[in-house]
Structures are given as structure tokens and as C-alpha cells.
Amino acid sequence: MSLANATQWLAVLAAIVTASVGIAVWFAQKHDGLRRSFLFLSLFIGLWIISNAIFGFVDDSQRYPIALISYAFAMGVAVHSLLFCLSLVMGNKLRFRRQVEIGAVGYIVGILATIPGIVAVGVSGGKIEAHVVTLGLYGVVLSVYLLAASIVLLSARRRMRYVARQQISFVLLGMVISSIAGAFFNLILPLSGEYRYVQLGPASTIIFVGVVAYVIVKHRLFDIRLAITRSIVYFLILATLASLYFGLAYSITLLLGTSLLSAGQMTINIAVALLMAAMLQPLKRFFDRFTNRAFYRDNYITEDFIRRLSRTLTSTTDLRGLLQRASNEVSTTLKADHASFYIHSQDDRYVSAGTEHYQRLPKADAQVLDEHMQMHDDAIVVTDLLPVHNPIRRLLKSHKAALVLSLRQGNDNVGYLFLGDKKAAGYTQRDLQVLITVRDELVIAIQNALSIQEFKNLNETLQQRVNEATKELRASNAQLQRLDKAKDEFVGMASHQLRTPLTSVKGYISMVIEGDAGKITDAQRHLLDEAFTSSERMVHLINDFLNVSRLQTGKFLIDKRPTQLAKVIEQELDSLATTAASRNLTFLYKPPEDFPLLDLDESKIRQVIMNFADNALYYSPEHTNIHVKLMSEGGEAIFTVKDAGIGVPVAEQSQLFSKFYRASNARKQRPDGTGVGLYLAKKVVDAHGGKVIFESAEGQGSTFGFRLPLDKSHSIHHANELEQ
Numbered sequence: 001m002s003l004a005n006a007t008q009w010l011a012v013l014a015a016i017v018t019a020s021v022g023i024a025v026w027f028a029q030k031h032d033g034l035r036r037s038f039l040f041l042s043l044f045i046g047l048w049i050i051s052n053a054i055f056g057f058v059d060d061s062q063r064y065p066i067a068l069i070s071y072a073f074a075m076g077v078a079v080h081s082l083l084f085c086l087s088l089v090m091g092n093k094l095r096f097r098r099q100v101e102i103g104a105v106g107y108i109v110g111i112l113a114t115i116p117g118i119v120a121v122g123v124s125g126g127k128i129e130a131h132v133v134t135l136g137l138y139g140v141v142l143s144v145y146l147l148a149a150s151i152v153l154l155s156a157r158r159r160m161r162y163v164a165r166q167q168i169s170f171v172l173l174g175m176v177i178s179s180i181a182g183a184f185f186n187l188i189l190p191l192s193g194e195y196r197y198v199q200l201g202p203a204s205t206i207i208f209v210g211v212v213a214y215v216i217v218k219h220r221l222f223d224i225r226l227a228i229t230r231s232i233v234y235f236l237i238l239a240t241l242a243s244l245y246f247g248l249a250y251s252i253t254l255l256l257g258t259s260l261l262s263a264g265q266m267t268i269n270i271a272v273a274l275l276m277a278a279m280l281q282p283l284k285r286f287f288d289r290f291t292n293r294a295f296y297r298d299n300y301i302t303e304d305f306i307r308r309l310s311r312t313l314t315s316t317t318d319l320r321g322l323l324q325r326a327s328n329e330v331s332t333t334l335k336a337d338h339a340s341f342y343i344h345s346q347d348d349r350y351v352s353a354g355t356e357h358y359q360r361l362p363k364a365d366a367q368v369l370d371e372h373m374q375m376h377d378d379a380i381v382v383t384d385l386l387p388v389h390n391p392i393r394r395l396l397k398s399h400k401a402a403l404v405l406s407l408r409q410g411n412d413n414v415g416y417l418f419l420g421d422k423k424a425a426g427y428t429q430r431d432l433q434v435l436i437t438v439r440d441e442l443v444i445a446i447q448n449a450l451s452i453q454e455f456k457n458l459n460e461t462l463q464q465r466v467n468e469a470t471k472e473l474r475a476s477n478a479q480l481q482r483l484d485k486a487k488d489e490f491v492g493m494a495s496h497q498l499r500t501p502l503t504s505v506k507g508y509i510s511m512v513i514e515g516d517a518g519k520i521t522d523a524q525r526h527l528l529d530e531a532f533t534s535s536e537r538m539v540h541l542i543n544d545f546l547n548v549s550r551l552q553t554g555k556f557l558i559d560k561r562p563t564q565l566a567k568v569i570e571q572e573l574d575s576l577a578t579t580a581a582s583r584n585l586t587f588l589y590k591p592p593e594d595f596p597l598l599d600l601d602e603s604k605i606r607q608v609i610m611n612f613a614d615n616a617l618y619y620s621p622e623h624t625n626i627h628v629k630l631m632s633e634g635g636e637a638i639f640t641v642k643d644a645g646i647g648v649p650v651a652e653q654s655q656l657f658s659k660f661y662r663a664s665n666a667r668k669q670r671p672d673g674t675g676v677g678l679y680l681a682k683k684v685v686d687a688h689g690g691k692v693i694f695e696s697a698e699g700q701g702s703t704f705g706f707r708l709p710l711d712k713s714h715s716i717h718h719a720n721e722l723e724q
Contacts (some may be wrong), residue, residue: 015049018042021212026210031093037080037087038212044076045208068114071138073112074182076467078145079103085149088171089156092442113260139183154210166385174211181207198395255600302434305333306663308436313445317452321354322445330417331355335432337400337420342366343446344415346454352417359399361418368395370413373406380385380405380432380438403427405435409443414450417442505535558687563600565637565708566591568629570607573628576617585620587613588626596710598637604684611677612704619645619702632710640693640705648696657692665698681706 022042026035051070051267058066083103085095127710153172196425222631331339340354342361352360361369372381372392381404387395396404405417417435509532511517513525520528573587580587616626620643627642648656652663660675682692685706693705 008016011123012050012053015046016291017055018049019046022046033088034084035086036098037094039618041077041080041084044073044080048073048077071113072110073136074677075106075145077114078149079106079110079184080143081179082145082152083151085171085175088168089152105141109138113138118154133373144392146175150176150179164257170211174208177211178208198295207666218231254321262714294380300333302430302437305329305434306438306441309331313441316474317449319351319355319446319449319453322449323351324355325415326445327354327358328443331419334419334427334434335423336402339424340418341407341446342416344413345450347459350415358418361399365395365399366416368392369404369416373408373413378406379408379436382427382432384426403432403435405439407439407443407446409440409447410509416444439507459660487545509535529578558601558604558684560601560688562597562600563605564595565605565639566595566597568602568606569609569628569630569639572606573613576613580617580626583620584622585617586625587628588625589630592632593629595630595632598690598710600708601684605688608681608684608706610680611637616641616643616645616702619643619666621645634708636690637708638693638705639711640703642701642703644701646702647698647702649698652693653696656694678704 019042024040025042026039030036048070051066051073053067080103083094083099086102099451114433119719150172153175154170157168157172175478309326312329313322315325316322323343328342329341331338338355338358340352340358340361343351345351350363350366369392376551381392383393383402383404385394386396396402399418400420401418402421403419405419407414407416422431441665509528511529512520513532569589572593573589576587613628620626624644628640629642630637630639632638646665646669648663649665655661655662657678659679661679682706685692685708688708690706693703696702
């Protein structure tokens, strides 16, 4: 065989291999942009190779159109080399429209190359004459695309992590070697009139294909097991069906003494075809199981693994137990020989846990690994992908670690996950991606467990102090309880002792005002009215303190009786009319007609009404109205007192009904308040099964009131009395 024939057949072989690799890669995952880009590159390389091979098989008179087509395919190789490199760097972010824009110039030049007179002008003397100027323009465009592809890979290589950097480096090397060979054999030599070796240019792409195949196998650029598996399944199905068909055909022929292809045996032929069709799916399922056992012993469903790992990470808060369970789950799913965690803990300590027979990483080795990770910022380190003389490779080999996942979140280095050798094939790109996916969840779970462990350690450290402090607190608490009890007893006793003389004072003042001790002047009446009002306020205050004391001692009882609430409100407002007039304030109240009877503790409800109305008097500006309303709505009696006073600051509203609490602006305006009125009001309303109403805006006024459930029986009874 001559050298020319050898190069031609080498070119054909390169075309078949290139196209097969591209189809296998694409077939494994058809919707992946990178795989699709590699498919187009492989097909254009194959077409370029075939066109040049044909160029060697035909005579000189037929080479002219073949050369034009070869130029077009070569431009397609250059364009799709750039698109493949961009997809390798950008992934699925490279949109189809952007691909068309990037390749537009190359497509146009490639199309023009097929038009006679643009690139090759004719055939003379058995040689194709090339137009140097236009061919030079073609060569410039071709070179720009190939150079751009190299620049894309070079710039991306600097910022990629180790595995991706290795992939890009090998792809770049294969592309540069193939481009140089192609340019030499298909551009430089043809310009000098030498066309005998044009097949060597496309054939040199076997170097690029070989490098990509090496990256696929060694550096896991693509996982093509699925394509191989499907191809084997389809081949086995076709082979089995063909064997069965010819076996049945031969058997029937022997039995019947006639051929299945004769018209008389058409029915039997159809029956055999239907039988083959019925056997298609069972055969496919059988061979699927067979190939899965052969190629996917280590297969797993990513979503199921993530779900199981999530359940494992939430099953316990004990750090060591968590690490052991997570190690077992990861090693079982990824078919790792062993798995273990090294976790940095507080006070320069660490926690190590894993599957059985894992090797504990010494702290000194962990520090060396920390320095490497900080320097390279790698998420995953695959031991076999490290340079042979790299100290980290030797360190990991000594601990039988095939892979290390850095458990990092931001700038915090939590620790590492170590995996031993994979029991089946090596770790795939999919395995690495799954580990990256679950890394954040691992970090969060470990940090939570660390926090809980630190909290437990802190509890143990402080337990003794707490015990000692508890003794002191118990003694102090007992003393406080005694003081509180003494205070309650004093308040109760003082209130009881003060109420009797105050009642007498109030009664005597009332008698003097009514003229029982003789005629009094207007000035005297004014002074006596003030004294009567003050004594009345003192009586109310003493009643409040008595009720507080009763609440503390459990003697606060509600004595409910049928009560005309509308009348009670009117009476209480009338008792405050003099005070309101002295402050130039007016109560606006219209008693509702036919308001139903309510089961109430009248004296305590009077205190609530008095409290709300009295507060409105003291905190409202002069010459304003205080709106008092009573109505029934939705099976409830609703009572409100609305003023235009100082209001309550938003930040203090939640504490307003606490015992002895007063808002800051209220303390400034009325320093003599006690802070028990609203506290008692809420207790009384709650004891009646009602709810307190409160709305306020600082500087705009407040609304106080309550909602009480209406007693239906009393409502019916009241209605019957009105009818009678």
C-alpha cells in the first residue's frame, strides 16, 4: 500500500472514530449544551476528514468541487471549536442565539468557500490554483476562530479549580497540536502547490479526539456509560430478534417444505413478525437489567441520596453520631471503601468520626491540608489528579483517601470529608457534583451540632456555679417571698384601716355640703367640693389596693348579679361631672335604649368604668370632648371611652396593663399615679369572660373599654318585662 493510500484510510478511520465519540457523548445526555456543542464539532471534523479523503480517491478533474467543500467543512471545524470551548467554560449559559452571532462570520466565509472563483479559481496542469488574497482572508478568519478558542481556554484555566483546570489544559493541548498540523497540511502546503498530503491535516485531528477521549476516561469530562449501555442493549435486542426470526423461518421452512417469503405463507410471516414485536419489550427489560448490572453497579438516584442524607443530618444533634451516620450514608451510596470526617472544634481541638476501619487524620496533617486548601481554594481534591510529586498527594495516599471534600462556608473552614477508593470504577463527575450539592447542608448540620455541643460543654462548665448560685437565689427568693407577703398583708391591713375613717370623712363632708351643719358660703362650698372629690378618689384608690391584695391572696371573687350596665355607666359619669367641668371637659354619652341585663359584679365593673373615665379626664387637654359609648354587637356588650389626650407610646403599649406600670409620658403629666388601675381593670374584665379594648396613638388620644358576652337568658327576660 502506498503512503497516499495509507493516509487516506487513516483519515477515514479518524472520521469514523471522531463521529462515533461525538455521537456517544451526545447520546448519553441529549439536552446538555456542552455535549451538543461537542457533537457538532465532531461531525464537522468527520466531514472535513471525509472530504479530504475523497479528494485523494478521485482524479484531478474531480478534485475542484471537493476542495471547495473541504474549505467549508474546515471553517465549520474552526467555528465549532470556539463554540465548544465557550460551552466548556460557560456551560448551558451560552444561548443558541449567542452561538449564531459568534459563528456568523465563519458561516458566511464557509458558505462563500463553496462558490467557485472565491477561494480556488480552477484546475490547471492537474493542480488546483489558489487565489492567494482571498485564501489569505479565509486563512485569517480560520486562524482568528482557532486563536479565540485557545484564548478562551487559557483565560478560563486560570480561574478554574483543579479538576476543571486539568480538563481544559488537555483539551487546549490537543486543539493546538491539531490546529498546527491542519494549518500546515491544508493551508501552507496547498499555497505552495503541494496537495499530496492534504489528508494528513484532517487525519491529525485524531490527536484532538484521542486527547478528548483521554480526558473523558481519566478526568471525567463526560460520562458516556449511558450511551454505551444503550448501544449494547439495542445491538443485543436486534441480534436476538434476528436470530429468533431466522431460526423460526428456517424451522417452519423445514416443517412445511416451503419458504416464508412465498405469497402462500404470508399469514405465517405476519404471525412471526407479531411474535417478534411482542417479545421486544421483555427482551429490552432483560437486557436493561443485564447492562445495568454490568455498567451501573455503582448507580444511584441523586434525589433519593440527598433526601436520605437530609433525614440522616436531622436525626440527631450529637456531633459524633451525626458524623458516623453521614459517613455510612455517603460511603454506601458512592460505593466508597471508607468515609470519615475531620471537624475543627473549639479551643483548637477537633472531632474525627467515620465508617469502620477509617484512618484518623493527625492534627499536623490537617494543618498541612488547611494550608493547601487556603492556597488553592479547591472544593474537592481528587488524589489521583494531583501531580505525582505533590506533598498533598503523598499525604492523602498515606491515609488511603481518594477524595477530599472541603467543608467550607464563606471564609469558615469547618473541616473535611474523606472518601476512600471507589469499589467499582473511579469517582465520576456526577459524584463530584453531588458532593458539591450536599456540601452546604453538611456544613449547616455540622455547625448546628457543634453549637449544641459547645452549649453542652458550657453547661457542664457552668453547672457547679449554677448550683451554688441556685442556693443563694433560693435563699433570696424565700426572703423576697416573705417580704412580698408582708407587703401584701400591710397593704391589705392599711387599706382596711384607712377605708373606715375615709368613709367617715367623706360622709361628714357630704353632710356639710348639704347644709346639715348650717348654711355655707359659695367659697366654702367650692373648698368642700374639692375635699369631697379628693376623699372619693382616696376611697377608690384604697379599693384598688384592696383588690390587688385580694388577687395576691386568691380572695378576689366575682359576685355576679343582673345589672343595668347602661345605668351604671351614667351614674359613674355623673359622679365625675363636677371634676370634668372644672377641667373644661365634657363627657358625651347617650345611653342606649332597652339595653339588656348583664350578669356582672356591679361594684367591680364600676371601678373599671371609673378607671377608664378618670384616666380620660386627667390625660385630655382642656376644651375637648370625651366620647363614651355603649352598644351591643355580635352577641357582645361593647363599652368604650375615647379621648383626645396624650396617648401611649407604641414601644410601651404591650406593658400597659402590667401591675404598677405607667407609660413614661403619663408619669410626667401625673406623677401621683399608682399603675394599678388598668391592671385591675383587665383582671376584672377577664374574670367576667370579656376582653379589654385598647387603641392609642401618641399625641392623638386613646380608646379604652371592654367587650362582655351578652347573657341570652337575661336578654329574653328583659324583653318580656318590656312587653308586659
